[in-house]
Amino acid sequence: xxxxxxxxxxxxxxxxxxxxxxxxxxxxxxxxxxxxxxxxxxxxxxxxxxxxxxxxxxxxxxxxxxxxxxxxxxxxxxxxxxxxxxxxxxxxxxxxxxxxxxxxxxxxxxxxxxxxxxxxxxxxxxxxxxxxxxxxxxxxxxxxxxxxxxxxxxxxxxxxxxxxxxxxxxxxxxxxxxxxxxxxxxxxxxxxxxxxxxxx
Numbered sequence: 001x002x003x004x005x006x007x008x009x010x011x012x013x014x015x016x017x018x019x020x021x022x023x024x025x026x027x028x029x030x031x032x033x034x035x036x037x038x039x040x041x042x043x044x045x046x047x048x049x050x051x052x053x054x055x056x057x058x059x060x061x062x063x064x065x066x067x068x069x070x071x072x073x074x075x076x077x078x079x080x081x082x083x084x085x086x087x088x089x090x091x092x093x094x095x096x097x098x099x100x101x102x103x104x105x106x107x108x109x110x111x112x113x114x115x116x117x118x119x120x121x122x123x124x125x126x127x128x129x130x131x132x133x134x135x136x137x138x139x140x141x142x143x144x145x146x147x148x149x150x151x152x153x154x155x156x157x158x159x160x161x162x163x164x165x166x167x168x169x170x171x172x173x174x175x176x177x178x179x180x181x182x183x184x185x186x187x188x189x190x191x192x193x194x195x196x197x198x199x200x
Contacts, residue, residue, distance in 0.1 A: 093186070
């Protein structure tokens with residue numbers, strides 16, 4: 001993928017449980033059109049748009065009459081696939097990103113690497129089992145799905161605890177800012193894969 005190639009992707013995944021389409025533009029302005037049927041997840045995905053400056057269109061339907069698990073996970077899967085597709089061979093990108101985001105009393109650190117090796121270290125301890133109707137166990141499931149399908153390494157650490165909503169939102173904001181840093185193109189090596197091995 002060249003320096004001037006639009007970094008866009010559209011991925012569709014349909015199973016017996018969900019139907020998910022994600023379209024994204026990594027070089028956007030933070031526009032979001034997101035409808036997953038899970039209001040809290042929509043709110044968190046808008047943080048990725050706003051703070052990552054990624055244009056996202058996510059449309060999902062699923063078996064929410066059972067619970068949110070399948071839809072939450074499959075949105076993560078398709079988002080991860082779209083990120084990987086839009087990055088292509090990953091030439092020129094910074095590759096690494098990190099950010100520490102406060103939200104009032106909560107503080108979350110994210111470090112990530114578009115390494116080609118999926119690995120998640122998840123350190124969020126969320127006091128409440130639910131935020132609104134959203135099961136907070138699903139935060140880890142979402143990030144695991146993104147990590148596996150974007151082929152990235154992701155560390156999320158809780159530095160200061162507090163309100164469950166604040167912890168999760170700080171995590172998504174830090175994730176978005178870290179992605180923004182990692183996917184920025186360094187013009188000094190715009191045609192080079194950022195690895196001493198020459199491949200990611």
